[in-house]
Amino acid sequence: MVKVEIVEEKDNSGSPYASSSSSRTSSSVSLSSVESEASVDETLFDRIAALKDIVPPTTRHNISTRIANTASVVKRGSKLIGNIIWILTTSTLLIGLPLALIVEDEAKVEAQEKEMLEQQQGAQQMMAPSLYPQPGSESGQPKALVPPGF
Numbered sequence: 001m002v003k004v005e006i007v008e009e010k011d012n013s014g015s016p017y018a019s020s021s022s023s024r025t026s027s028s029v030s031l032s033s034v035e036s037e038a039s040v041d042e043t044l045f046d047r048i049a050a051l052k053d054i055v056p057p058t059t060r061h062n063i064s065t066r067i068a069n070t071a072s073v074v075k076r077g078s079k080l081i082g083n084i085i086w087i088l089t090t091s092t093l094l095i096g097l098p099l100a101l102i103v104e105d106e107a108k109v110e111a112q113e114k115e116m117l118e119q120q121q122g123a124q125q126m127m128a129p130s131l132y133p134q135p136g137s138e139s140g141q142p143k144a145l146v147p148p149g150f
Helices: 021-041 044-053 057-127
Strands: none
């Protein structure tokens, strides 16, 4: 806060507004000392609170009403956004997650069926006689046993 001191002037020259040059410099010196002392002791909140007296009451009321309305709109908007996010999250968990698990299980079953079919086809190819005869063998006559080196 600012200290206010009543300074009595020694010069009574008839005009209350007349002042000598020495009193002007002494008052400016005293004002600078008051400013430096006030800036040390005073916080920003104190300075803003002191501005309350400068702003007229109707303007203060308008400002506070606008701030209250803005806060109300922000509160309602954030509550609405929160509800929408909650609905989307729970819907995803209740519908999307089981659906994703079922689709994954179906893909596994299809992969297993495909693998079993390929195994069956491979076994049938190994059991079936060869369509291409090996060179040097005749299909009708069995070959005699030949010892090595002959």
